[in-house]
Amino acid sequence: MSYIDHKFVSLLSPRLDKFTRKSSTLWNFRCPICGDSQKNKSKARGFIYQVKQDLFYKCHNCSFGTTFANLLKRVDSNLYEEYLLEKYKEGETAQGFRPKTCVPTPKILLPKKTINLKSFAELNDDHPAKSLFKKRMIPKEHWRELYFAPMFFKFCQRMTQTVSKIINDHPRMVIPFYDEDGELFAFQGRAFGSEQPKYITTILNKKIKKIFGLNRANFNKPLHVVEGPIDSLFIQNGIAVAQGDLRIPKYKSNSILIPDNEPRNKEICNNIEKYLKQDYKVVLWPKEIESKDINQMVLSGMSTDEIQQIINTNTYSGLEGLAVFSSWKKI
Numbered sequence: 557m558s559y560i561d562h563k564f565v566s567l568l569s570p571r572l573d574k575f576t577r578k579s580s581t582l583w584n585f586r587c588p589i590c591g592d593s594q595k596n597k598s599k600a601r602g603f604i605y606q607v608k609q610d611l612f613y614k615c616h617n618c619s620f621g622t623t624f625a626n627l628l629k630r631v632d633s634n635l636y637e638e639y640l641l642e643k644y645k646e647g648e649t650a651q652g653f654r655p656k657t658c659v660p661t662p663k664i665l666l667p668k669k670t671i672n673l674k675s676f677a678e679l680n681d682d683h684p685a686k687s688l689f690k691k692r693m694i695p696k697e698h699w700r701e702l703y704f705a706p707m708f709f710k711f712c713q714r715m716t717q718t719v720s721k722i723i724n725d726h727p728r729m730v731i732p733f734y735d736e737d738g739e740l741f742a743f744q745g746r747a748f749g750s751e752q753p754k755y756i757t758t759i760l761n762k763k764i765k766k767i768f769g770l771n772r773a774n775f776n777k778p779l780h781v782v783e784g785p786i787d788s789l790f791i792q793n794g795i796a797v798a799q800g801d802l803r804i805p806k807y808k809s810n811s812i813l814i815p816d817n818e819p820r821n822k823e824i825c826n827n828i829e830k831y832l833k834q835d836y837k838v839v840l841w842p843k844e845i846e847s848k849d850i851n852q853m854v855l856s857g858m859s860t861d862e863i864q865q866i867i868n869t870n871t872y873s874g875l876e877g878l879a880v881f882s883s884w885k886k887i
Contacts (some may be wrong), residue, residue: 562641562672563612564628571631574600579723581606584752589825590618602616603753616753618823619800641827647884654812655722671732671740673703673711682737683725688748693854698789703730708745712758715743726751731785734771737766743764744785744798757798767804769795780867787850789813790860801827808836812871816849817841819886828885832877840877840884 565583569575572585584594587602592615601616611624629636662761677699679686685704694702704710708728713719728745735741741761747754759766768785773795780794781802787792791814797804800823802813813836818824831838845852845866853863872880 557593558609558762560639560642561624562644564635565611566623568628568632568636572602574598578752587615587617587620588614588812589620592617594818594820594822597782600752617756647806650871654772671703671715671730671743673705673730676704676729677703679704685729686750687823687860689729692786692851694786694789701732703732705730705745708756712745714755715760716758724811727856728756731768733766733768733785736770736773737773744768746786756760757823758880763803765806766798767795775807775810777810778887779807780814781807782814782850783846784851790854790863800824803831803834803836811835812867814839814850814867817845818848819884822887825881825885825887828881829878832881836876837871837873838881839871842866842870843884 569583569585570714572588575583575585578584583604586600586601588600588638590603599617602611603616604611604627606612608825612621613624613627614621622735624641625636625768628639675688676689679689679872683704688798689699689702689704705723706727706729709722709725712729713722717856726747728751731744731746732740733742738763741746741764742757742759745756746759769788773779774793777793780788780791781792781804782788782794783800783802784797785796785798788796800817804811815824815828815829815838828838828840837867847851847856847858850863854860
């Protein structure tokens with residue numbers, strides 16, 4: 557990363573709410589694109605991070621991703637012009653600097669196909685991580701599918717056969733992604749505490765679409781599609797896309813999209829309207845449900861059978877769905 561990039565991150569920082577520097581190559585702040593959480597003004601899920609010598613931006617609320625240069629252009633066009641001029645003066649390109657338009661996926665070499673970690677079913681009951689895990693009330697039949705990594709970044713290096721300097725390693729829950737044949741193609745590390753980002757996803761085979769639960773799914777029955785892998789473990793034939801956009805065109809005919817229960821979230825509402833206009837089947841949670849997601853509903857005392865019944869009786873599509881949605885949203 558050039559000193560110019562570093563300089564302009566600092567110059568942009570006063571325009572970014574809750575801006576903090578996490579490390580020499582990682583900055584965190586509230587997303588200027590979606591506004592981040594509408595309920596919790598302290599949440600900050602936008603990150604500027606480094607890949608090789610370039611900086612990129614990613615929001616873990618709305619899933620928006622781009623280069624740092626493009627983020628700068630959207631937030632402060634005058635500062636962006638200064639940035640281009642300084643890049644040109646430094647001779648980074650004879651034609652003047654042109655920011656890249658896509659965010660590259662880090663190159664992963666020769667992944668190991670098995671996870672050599674203890675599952676949560678294998679941890680002793682007095683293990684601190686198991687106590688935290690049990691508080692999520694994840695069904696016991698799934699405990700063997702989720703793993704504990706005492707040092708997550710070291711585990712990532714072993715899986716990807718890469719070597720780099722590790723800073724602030726810490727434990728995480730490991731959520732594996734398998735394809736329909738049971739081959740591991742990705743894994744996600746979920747933080748136990750306040751570590752950011754909350755989720756870190758490593759792709760081992762980028763040719764496969766990032767969907768959790770393919771190895772368990774019955775494609776002859778309705779597929780219940782949610783954002784978070786953990787939420788998918790509480791519902792019948794559940795899969796998760798691990799991003800804000802729940803659409804899977806390949807399975808459109810038999811998929812039911814289940815967004816989080818956030819009628820005040822502009823990004824979620826925009827997505828729901830898009831789904832309904834494209835004739836996807838969508839769950840719109842009843843107004844008496846206060847919990848934001850399925851795991852929270854379970855923690856509040858609802859049974860998985862109750863949740864499934866609510867899903868079954870509150871699935872909408874087409875014009876009916878748009879009519880219900882117009883009274884459901886609160887923006």
